[in-house]
Amino acid sequence: MEFNNLSKQPSNKYLGVVVNFDDQKDQATGKGWGWRYKVAIMDSYSNTIDIADAEIEYAICIFPVTAGSGGAGRSKSAKIVQGDIVILEKISGIPHIVGLYGRTSQIVYGEGRFDAKSGFYGGLKPGNILNNQEINQCSGHCTPRPLNTGSGSDKSKKRKTPIDKLAEIGIDVFAAAATGDFVSPIVSVASEFLP
């Protein structure tokens, strides 16, 4: 033991998993203080549950400089959910969350303490567009995009070009495009707005 360095605790980095929100319900649903999550540190806890998830210590979130602390009303919320794998740093023995891993499309869910689990909990429900996708990787989410085939209910039917409607607004689809095809609209402008 190095007696001259009693208070000197090296600031090591750790990896941990945010435990089930059921085991930190009050804090996770906004009844607690600060942004804190109970994190099972992989080095410090084991898969054989000697300490229940609810008894695990809290880790405090550290925000990037772009997030704001809340001072002058500037803030961004933490977006950590249960099952997230987070990076921790212990300062003065207290664990702090300094970052987190993105979930990949190859994620494998399990039941164990350190296994990946869905982040959907309580009010956090799958959305209309992304549905139940829970990934953050460079390929991005799978999102809906417009298709250029089909029309109406029969998607095999090719849409026709509305030649007559275009002619009504002065566009001849068969003629070569030329400068001045479009005539400026005639509008009356109040004199005070004229230069």
Added chain:
Amino acid sequence: MASASQRASFEIFEIIKNGKRVDVSGNGLSATKVTTFDYYESLLSPNVTGVLSVADIASSVQYDSKYDKQQRFGTLSSALPLTGDVDVKFKIATKYGTLDFSKNPLIFDKEIIPNQGSNREVIIMNLFSAYSKATQLPVKTKYTGNISSSVRRLIKDYLKVPDNKIFTTNSKNAWSFHGGNECLYKVLCEKVAPRTVPAKGNPGYFFYETQDGFNFRAIDELISQEPVANYYKNEVLRANLDNDKNDFKILSKTDVKRDDLITSIKSGIFISRNIFWNPLTSEYIEKTFKLDGLEESLGKIDIDIPDLESYTRTHFHILDVGGSDPGIGYEINNNPVEWVAKSTMRYNSLFSQIIQITVPCNVSLRAGNVINCDFEIISQDNKYEGAIDGTQSGKYLILNLCHHFDAINSYTSMTLVRDSYGRHGRGA
């Protein structure tokens, strides 16, 4: 009258593996026998240890058939062999008690062979307490409540030590902590001991093993004990054939450290700045701790304090507010305001003087005991007015202890520490 420094009697000295038992005491027919044995205890070690030297003439143990088809006799190292679980059982009778590990043998750790011939060798074996394997086990559980009670439970849970072999100083503070998969020795020595405040006195504990069992004792309690023995050192040769006085003569003394002002200043014994930050309220608390005397000491409590204009060390702590609470938690867990500065002062000041002495063997001594030492005054003046040095003499705490046994002599060597000068008390 026999002297305590004479050869001790090895009543039992056996090396045992898988039912094979080799007597190395030198009492029986076996010519393989102990040449020297050193037994160690330390306040800084969680286990008792030993170093055993054996002269092995390769005739006391037979090889197993899987290593030698003829099952010839060989050395302990190869024929036993010294691998895996090997027990070393011993009982050594001395003038001042018996060192008895016959019921709780030490275990073999590693060996070196400094001398080897075709039909003999010398083996030096490192031995550890039978509990040493368990002290390396990771602590996976969480403890809540009074710290000394938690430590008792922890020792019982992991070391399976009976209650009557656990000695603790009651603490007044509570702490909720988990082992974090660190070994028991690290958890108790490095995490828990400095954070524990006894019911009376300054924070700071030691976790260590002695012949009697496991101890988690406050430094202030240890140093306030009455001396268990009185030793003296002078250059005068006295016959003392009719009494035991020579058994308490200090045979040699070495000064390892006598004050170290700059180191003491740097370590913040005298003035320290202590910063505490509360993550719940964002409160910044700054407290300056200034030492103006010792509450408990081995020597005089009014110690010499250097004149300093400012603090010389800063301690920083983020308060653990409800960190271990199963719910939300607003309470501070074992507030460091109560222990950090005083604990640093207690550990550092204890080691301000370190000496090593050798005395005739006394196995009744334990690490953590206090002994009284009288040193001769060094003076040109008359010594019949008093031959004792009033500064160096007084109570000392046994930090490390070694009982040494060989074919001719038995000695006890000790590292003694002290936090102040003179005899215990205030003033002259």
